Amino acid sequence: MQVAVLAHESFPDRAKTAVGLLRYGDHEVRAVLDRTSAGTRVTDHIPDGQDAPIVASMEAVPDVDALVIGIAPIGGEFDESWRPDVRAALERGSDILSGLHYYLADDEEFAALAEAHGGELVDLRKPPADLAVAEGTAGGVDATVVTTVGTDCSTGKMTTAYELRDAARERGLDAAVVPTGQTGVAIEGWGIVVDRVISDYAAGAVERLVETPVGMDLVVVEGQGALAHPAYSGVTTSILHGSAPDALVMCHEAGREVVHGYESFELPPLADYADLYERVAAPVSGASVAAGALNTRALDDDAAADAVAAYGDAIGAPATDPVRDGIPDDVLDAIL
Amino acid sequence: MQVAVLAHESFPDRAKTAVGLLRYGDHEVRAVLDRTSAGTRVTDHIPDGQDAPIVASMEAVPDVDALVIGIAPIGGEFDESWRPDVRAALERGSDILSGLHYYLADDEEFAALAEAHGGELVDLRKPPADLAVAEGTAGGVDATVVTTVGTDCSTGKMTTAYELRDAARERGLDAAVVPTGQTGVAIEGWGIVVDRVISDYAAGAVERLVETPVGMDLVVVEGQGALAHPAYSGVTTSILHGSAPDALVMCHEAGREVVHGYESFELPPLADYADLYERVAAPVSGASVAAGALNTRALDDDAAADAVAAYGDAIGAPATDPVRDGIPDDVLDAIL
Numbered sequence: 001m002q003v004a005v006l007a008h009e010s011f012p013d014r015a016k017t018a019v020g021l022l023r024y025g026d027h028e029v030r031a032v033l034d035r036t037s038a039g040t041r042v043t044d045h046i047p048d049g050q051d052a053p054i055v056a057s058m059e060a061v062p063d064v065d066a067l068v069i070g071i072a073p074i075g076g077e078f079d080e081s082w083r084p085d086v087r088a089a090l091e092r093g094s095d096i097l098s099g100l101h102y103y104l105a106d107d108e109e110f111a112a113l114a115e116a117h118g119g120e121l122v123d124l125r126k127p128p129a130d131l132a133v134a135e136g137t138a139g140g141v142d143a144t145v146v147t148t149v150g151t152d153c154s155t156g157k158m159t160t161a162y163e164l165r166d167a168a169r170e171r172g173l174d175a176a177v178v179p180t181g182q183t184g185v186a187i188e189g190w191g192i193v194v195d196r197v198i199s200d201y202a203a204g205a206v207e208r209l210v211e212t213p214v215g216m217d218l219v220v221v222e223g224q225g226a227l228a229h230p231a232y233s234g235v236t237t238s239i240l241h242g243s244a245p246d247a248l249v250m251c252h253e254a255g256r257e258v259v260h261g262y263e264s265f266e267l268p269p270l271a272d273y274a275d276l277y278e279r280v281a282a283p284v285s286g287a288s289v290a291a292g293a294l295n296t297r298a299l300d301d302d303a304a305a306d307a308v309a310a311y312g313d314a315i316g317a318p319a320t321d322p323v324r325d326g327i328p329d330d331v332l333d334a335i336l
Numbered sequence: 337m338q339v340a341v342l343a344h345e346s347f348p349d350r351a352k353t354a355v356g357l358l359r360y361g362d363h364e365v366r367a368v369l370d371r372t373s374a375g376t377r378v379t380d381h382i383p384d385g386q387d388a389p390i391v392a393s394m395e396a397v398p399d400v401d402a403l404v405i406g407i408a409p410i411g412g413e414f415d416e417s418w419r420p421d422v423r424a425a426l427e428r429g430s431d432i433l434s435g436l437h438y439y440l441a442d443d444e445e446f447a448a449l450a451e452a453h454g455g456e457l458v459d460l461r462k463p464p465a466d467l468a469v470a471e472g473t474a475g476g477v478d479a480t481v482v483t484t485v486g487t488d489c490s491t492g493k494m495t496t497a498y499e500l501r502d503a504a505r506e507r508g509l510d511a512a513v514v515p516t517g518q519t520g521v522a523i524e525g526w527g528i529v530v531d532r533v534i535s536d537y538a539a540g541a542v543e544r545l546v547e548t549p550v551g552m553d554l555v556v557v558e559g560q561g562a563l564a565h566p567a568y569s570g571v572t573t574s575i576l577h578g579s580a581p582d583a584l585v586m587c588h589e590a591g592r593e594v595v596h597g598y599e600s601f602e603l604p605p606l607a608d609y610a611d612l613y614e615r616v617a618a619p620v621s622g623a624s625v626a627a628g629a630l631n632t633r634a635l636d637d638d639a640a641a642d643a644v645a646a647y648g649d650a651i652g653a654p655a656t657d658p659v660r661d662g663i664p665d666d667v668l669d670a671i672l
Contacts, residue, residue, distance in 0.1 A: 134567035136598045199538045199571045200531035228619035231470035233577050235535045237563075238570030262472045268619050279612055283564035283604050 001027045001189065003097075004061045005070035006085055007034045011054065012045045017099060017186045018070030023049035024162040024177075025187045031061045032070070033085055058088035066095040066122075068186055076101025076125075086110060095120040097189065099182035124185045127197045127205065134203035138244035139285050143216040146335045147245035147287070149223045149277050151267050152260055153232065155251040158184050160293040160322050161220040164249065164335065167327035168218045173336075176213040178221040180206065180239055194224060195235050202235065206242030218336065221245065227276055230262050237280065244285035247335045250274050250315060253295040254307040270314040290334040292319035337363045337525065339433075340397045341406035342421055343370045347390065348381045353435060353522045354406030359385035360498040360513075361523045367397040368406070369421055394424035402431040402458075404522055412437025412461075422446060429453040433525065435460040435518035460521045463533045463541065470539035474580035475621050479552040482671045483581035484629070485559045485613050487603050488596055489568065491587040494520050496629040496658050497556040500585065500671065503663035504554045509672075512549040514557040516542065516575060530560060531571050538571065542578030554672065557581065563612055566598050573616065580621035583671045586610050586651060589631040590643040606650040626670040628655035 005022075007015035011034040022029055022042055029052045032042060038056035042049070055061060067089035073079065078100055086096055086104070090113035098104050098121075105111060105121040114121050138145070146164065148157040161177045161184075168175035177184065179191030190212070197205045206221070213219055221243040225232025252270065259265040268276060274289040281287045294311045296304035304324055312319035318330040341358075343351035347370040358365055358378055365388045368378060374392035378385070391397060403425035409415065414436055422432055422440070426449035434440050434457075441447060441457040450457050474481070482500065484493040497513045497520075504511035513520065515527030526548070533541045542557070549555055557579040561568025576584075588606065595601040604612060610625040617623045630647045632640035640660055648655035654666040 136566035136595075136601060195536035196534050198532050199535050199574060200568070202535045202570045203567050227573075227616070230472035230577050230580075230620050231539050232536070233616075233620075234538045234570040234574030236570075237573040238535060241566050241569050244566075259472075265472060265619060276615055279615060280563070280569075283601060284566050284569075 001066060002030050002064045003027045003066045003068050004031045004033060004058070004064045004089070005029055005068045006082060007032055007070040008079070008082060009034065009036045010071045011037060015071045017068070017072060017183045019046060020158070020183050020187045021068060021070060022046065022052070027189070030064050031055045033057060033061070058085045064094055066097050069096070069098040069100060070186070072099060072182060078102040078104070078107070087113060090114055090117055090119050093117045093119050095122060097122045097124060097186060099124040099186045099193070101125060125182055125193045125196055127192055131197060131201040131208070132204050133200060134207045134242050138207045138210045138242060141210055141219065141244070143213070143219040144247070144336055145210060145219045145221060145243060145245045146247045146249060147221040147223050147240060147243045148249050148251055148293070149236065149240065150226045151250065151252040151270070151273055152226045152229065152256055154260065155253045155256070156293055156295045156322065157223045157251045160249055160251050161222045163322035163327050164220045164332070165218070167332050171332065173217040174215060175218040175220065176216050178209045178213070178219055178243070180209065180222045180224055184222045194239060195232070199234060199238070202238035203242030206239050210243045227280060228265070228268055228273065229259055230265055240277070240281055241284045245281070245287040246285070247290035248277055248281065248287050249291045249293055249335060250277065250289045251293040251295070252311060254299055254304070254311070270311065271316070274315040289315055289317055291317050291331045294319055294321050296321045296324055337401045338366050338399065339363045339402045339404050340367045340369060340394070340400045340425070341365055341404045342418055343368055343406040344418060345370065345372045346407045347373060351407045353404070353408060353519045355382060355385070356494070356519050356523045357404060357406060358382065358388070363525070366400050367391045369393060369397070394421045400430055402433050405432070405434040405436060406522070408435060408518060414438040414440070414443070423449060426450055426453055426455050429455050431456040431458060433458045433460060433522060435522045435529070437461060461518055461529045461532055463528055467533060467537040467544070468540050469536060470543045470578050474543045474546045474578060477546055477555065479549070479555045480583070480672055481546060481555045481557060481579060481581045482583045482585060483557040483559050483576060483579045483623070484585050484587055485572065485576065486562045487586065487588040487606070487609055488562045488565065488592055490596065491589045491592070492629055492631045492658065493559045493587045496585055496587050497558045499658035499663050500556045500668070501554070503668050507668065509553040510551060511554040511556065512552050514545045514549065514555055514579070516545065516558045516560055520558045530575060531568070535570060538574035539578030542575050546579045563616060564601070564604055564609065565595055566601055576613070576617055577620045581617070581623040582621070583626040584613055584617065584623050585627045585629055585671060586613065586625045587629040587631070588647060590635055590640070590647070606647065607652070610651040625651055625653055627653050627667045630655055630657050632657045632660055
């Protein structure tokens with residue numbers, strides 16, 4: 001699929017979906033829309049991943065199958081300054097992929113334009129209508145299933161999932177990521193935003209997702225939240241049990257000691273935290289924390305190397321910073 | 337509130353909500369509707385709890401504020417044979433309380449009758465529209481908060497919650513149950529059916545619930561599902577963390593060794609299971625399994641006594657069968 005990605009006034013630092021699409025997506029990105037950096041190219045801003053021109057509006061975009069909303073503002077509202085571009089894409093007959101809380105399909109103008117020109121409005125946050133309770137069948141998936149789990153939110157679970165996939169592919173394996181959040185779903189063009197699913201069906205949604213890729217050697221499930229998180233642990237547990245993984249990769253941010261946004265709650269010690277994931281996984285699929293991924297973005301190279309080594313020691317498993325250092329062989333070996 | 341309870345062709349064995357209302361509800365039940373046992377009385381069928389006449393239809397029911405749907409058929413559909421009674425109650429201006437999946441408010445005839453006669457259609461399964469992410473504040477509740485947790489579904493978590501409440505009241509304490517499922521919500525007339533809440537907000541819903549009762553010495557939160565359940569563990573974890581309990585009571589059915597309906601999944605050994613609940617609770621509120629409740633309905637008196645003793649030994653805490661033996665002092669002391 002050929003796509004354009006809307007990221008007005010936000011590329012690259014506040015456009016997580018756009019950057020994810022460029023770095024990890026299988027779609028061909030033909031242009032990024034950002035009126036503040038129009039005239040530059042993607043590689044002027046982020047060195048790895050696909051390159052593409054950055055343009056000011058849909059007028060400068062070549063033929064595409066879809067326009068993807070590549071930014072997720074707080075609250076998930078639709079910014080009216082994007083309307084002319086969405087309108088222009090629909091008038092060309094393109095689809096629109098959006099992970100906003102605001103459902104584009106409920107917008108009367110967009111719905112009418114999609115109807116008139118044959119495009120589709122795909123609201124990625126809306127769960128399928130036919131979800132059901134998990135049947136406990138995910139353990140039967142032939143592929144090796146690895147779920148990324150975290151010590152907190154925003155510790156790199158999605159990035160780690162994609163880096164593991166890419167490392168497996170470099171080794172010649174067939175590998176896929178199972179997306180469970182808005183950015184991953186936008187990158188893949190399929191998946192379910194599990195935190196929007198009613199609690200009763202959350203594990204069932206994950207079970208369906210993990211059973212979707214066929215013919216894979218490795219399936220990496222993107223985890224969400226954290227097991228010790230006062231608000232999101234239910235989502236985490238549903239993914240942990242619904243995906244019935246063979247192994248876990250625990251993602252942590254160097255130096256984080258309390259739950260972000262809930263600072264009165266301390267993270268458990270890292271060894272205990274890994275142990276807790278294993279104990280909760282055990283009754284369903286018996287996965288161990290086979291590797292660790294450490295986000296060291298706040299550290300310099302020397303401190304990062306020390307932190308990765310200390311993290312591996314703490315959890316008793318090979319570790320890496322997947323963004324800084326990629327996925328070394330010992331980490332990939334540990335999960336396969 | 338004065339109520340009638342609809343339980344056609346189901347009282348008492350397949351009318352869990354009706355029986356719960358009679359046994360634990362604060363409403364005055366003026367009649368039970370069951371056309372197959374009309375002419376008998378409640379105490380002819382269940383010895384404990386309120387008595388009331390059993391009648392064939394609304395025609396034989398005295399003045400009531402509400403008609404409660406007291407049965408929950410598989411699938412939660414509305415049985416058309418109930419329509420004349422619901423219609424008659426609405427024509428009198430009564431409210432209808434329903435925990436069915438089928439929302440009565442979406443039924444055109446009922447909506448029109450409610451509008452015309454001033455009654456209200458209360459669909460108890462429908463979550464409030466203004467739920468949000470948990471803030472992690474439930475630990476600040478002044479009352480002692482006890483959450484009932486289970487080794488599986490249908491192990492007696494709701495019944496145990498009410499028996500604990502009643503035992504505390506007998507001791508002169510102010511105590512309340514926080515209902516999180518359809519039957520509890522129907523009994524109380526308030527609460528949230530947590531398994532219907534989107535995953536992101538499930539802990540937030542529980543937090544709101546546990547902060548609702550005021551001036552209590554003891555608040556008992558009705559748990560759902562089980563931590564080792566392949567489908568429902570997310571709901572369980574959301575309740576465990578959202579309620580931030582001071583103590584847990586673990587409910588188990590004597591002899592159950594595998595997950596009901598998921599027989600390829602073994603329950604963890606009981607001591608390990610209690611330990612798992614404590615380890616998962618620890619990062620948020622540090623509750624221990626202070627007591628055990630064992631459902632021994634399949635056993636005779638001698639075997640039941642032995643099973644309760646063995647259960648207490650296994651989990652290292654005082655135990656009881658709350659239905660057979662009530663709540664002894666050592667169990668109540670352990671949770672307070």
